[in-house]
Amino acid sequence: MKRHRLLFHLHRVTGLLAGILIAILGLTGSSIVFWKELDHALYAPLFHVVPQGQKVPLDRVVATVKQAHPKSDLESVQLPQQPHDPYMMNLKRGEEYYEVHANPYTGELLGARRWDQTPIGYLYQMHNTLLLGETGELVVGLCGLWLLLLGGSGLLLWPGWKKPATGFRVRWRSPSPLLQYDLHKITGIFSAALLMISGLTGALIILLHLVPSLFFAMIGYAPQPAEATSRAGSNRPPMPLEALLDRADAALPEGRALSIALLEGGSVQVRKHIPPAPFPEEGLSTVDLDGYTGRVLAVQKVAEPTPGIQVLALITTLHFGSFGGLPTRILYVLLGLTPSLLLATGLLRRLHKLRLERVKSRSAPH
Known part of the structure; x- marks a missing residue:
């Protein structure tokens, strides 16, 4: 009983302390599972050209870009991989980075943008750094580890280990507190393992990004x-x-x-x-x-x-949900919604208990 109470308090405290941040990371994670498809759909004129025979020389396109953006430095060029792909030039002006897209068949400039100011870029940064730079990135990594505690304690608290029927029961017509409890335990048992994997892999990705020497040592x-x-x-x-x-x-x-x-x-x-x-x-x-x-x-x-690269590939595919193709990517979109549902049901249950305690304290003799 003492062990169960300790686990319950651990679960509740971790949920209250990090629940909102984890919910934000879940929602933003859901929104960027298909980030490339969405980004290309929103900015279709920048990403799709009509093949027209021979391509113009790359250096002629670069000269056109430099003429149009004389105060910017060319950082890199992403080369077309498919006949309908454009050139994408990455430029830097001061502290700002932006993209210039060009038609490889005509040399025409299709447009320029700052990716971090696009809807998908904003969501991507929110998911990776909470818009707080390196400090936010560290917080996101800690939230990933926090999710291990939250998911692990939730799994151990699941009542279905003793009575499976109780663990999977949802009392739809019961009072709200009971329904909230049932929704919390059902959502938790079906999502906990994947959420813990997502949290751990996310924390590892951030660690490798913040410590480049560790990344290079890993890949060999x-x-x-x-x-x-x-x-x-x-x-x-x-x-x-x-x-x-x-x-x-x-x-x-x-x-x-x-x-x-x-x-x-x-x-x-x-x-x-x-x-x-x-x-x-x-x-x-x-x-x-x-x-x-x-x-x-x-x-x-x-x-x-190398073995290290294989491990890195496993970490990224598990975090992005790409290991099973389209079905697992869709599953990860739904998975990202579960922290918000768990937070909502957990908070509602906590508020209900606080109201009951307040009523008891008022009715108790003084």
């Missing part, structure tokens, strides 16, 4: 070495990006190029995906080149994932 690859920078003089014009892409393909023929990034020090990094490596949209293989001479500075080939 070091970041770009400091000496892998251009040694050419600044008076020399940079090589065309298309020529650098050709040099990268010669140095690492396998796979397909996803992006090209202009790094500090005059070097350029081409990122590629080589099957069967995971993360096909991000790419784990890289070729670093001197942006002025085209000299290959470093090659990192990731075709067969």
Whole structure:
């Protein structure tokens, strides 16, 4: 009995302290399960072009972008992977980052935007950082660990371990407090395991983001070495990006190029995906080149994932719900709603008990 009471107090305290934040993370998580599909639907003109034969040279498109945005620095270019995909240029102006989309067949600029100011970008930041930067990211990670306590204590408190019929019963016609209790226990038992997995994987993702050295130790690859920078003089014009892409393909023929990034020090990094490596949209293989001479500075080939990369892929697929395709993604949309329902039913039950205690204290003899 003492153990049960201790678990009950732990469950109640953790729910009251972190319930609202966890509910916010759940709702925002639900809203971004299909973030890419929603983002592309909301900004369809930026993401869809009509194929028109040969593509114009990449460097001509880059020149058009620089002419339209002379006060901005080009950070990277995401290359089209499908015939209907545009070029996406990532630019920086001061402390602001924004995207410029361009038609690869005509060179026409389709539009520019700051992703963090779009509806999906806002929800994404809310889910990752609560709009509080690195401090918020740390709070989100702690909420993930808090969810382990909340879900674990809830599982142990479930009455169905002793009487399964009681654990799964919902008394629809009973007074509100009993119905709230039944809805709380049913929602909890069906969602607790996945919520705990989501909380743990979310906390791990944030830890790896906040501690890059841990991330690189896990995947088994070091970041770009400091000496892998251009040694050419600044008076020399940079090589065309298309020529650098050709040099990268010669140095690492396998796979397909996803992006090209202009790094500090005059070097350029081409990122590629080589099957069967995971993360096909991000790419784990890289070729670093001197942006002025085209000299290959470093090659990192990731075709067969290391055990650490396999673990990282498992963590991300479990957190994003992509492990079972469309059905599990839909399931995760529903899963994100459950913390709000659990918070609401838990708070209503707590308020009901407080009212009963107040009535008892008033009726007790003084």
